[in-house]
Amino acid sequence: MTDKDSGERKVIEGPDERYIVLCGTCGARTRAYRTKGAETRAWVRGDIIKGEKQ
Ligand SMILES: [Zn+2]
DSSP states (O other): OOOGGGEEEEEEOSSSOEEEEEETTTOOBOOOBSSTTHHHHHHHHTOOBOOSOO
16 A cells, blocks of 8 residues: 555546545555545545555
């Protein structure tokens, strides 16, 4: 896992919009949240799904 700065916020668009933070380096990501800002809080507290490129 890389440091927190490498996380990039993304919006998954659609009828049920979701917010996620994704690390472009290793692919680690948060779960997709329905509440804007929840993804950032999850990332900061380390509630992250590890990427496959480690
Ligand atoms: Zn990373």
